[in-house]
Amino acid sequence: MRTLNSMADKIKFVLALLLIAAGVVGFYLLAEQPMILRVLAVLAGVAVGAGVAFFTEPGRRFFAFGRESVVEAKKVVWPTRKETMQMTGAVFGFVLVMAVILWVTDKGLEWVLYDLVLGWKQ
Secondary structure (H helix, E strand, O other): OHHHHHHHHHHHHHHHHHHHHHHHHHHHHOOOOOHHHHHHHHHHHHHHHHHHHHOOHHHHHHHHHHHHHHHHHHOOOOOOHHHHHHHHHHHHHHHHHHHHHHHHHHHHHHHHHHHHHOOOOO
């Protein structure tokens, strides 16, 4: 019985891919039509293909995973505007301090190498 389900799922999945491909082919076959019809052909192919894919076991698992992901995303505690601004300020401050430190280090090494060691700048 498992083999039959597996084969049926494979056939449905191939059919879903063919429907999506038909939507894309329809986009190019309707080259003389308005763009909205061409885009609708692609969207219809994707929608019907997704509908067929939904009736496969991997499709059902995928859509269940998507629903669970939305539920988990709703559980996230997002920072307040004040917290976001404070953290952004801290990041900008750190970047500014590091930029100054790296610039001073670069200029110091340049002075040591070119002026003292090589004597190129005079």
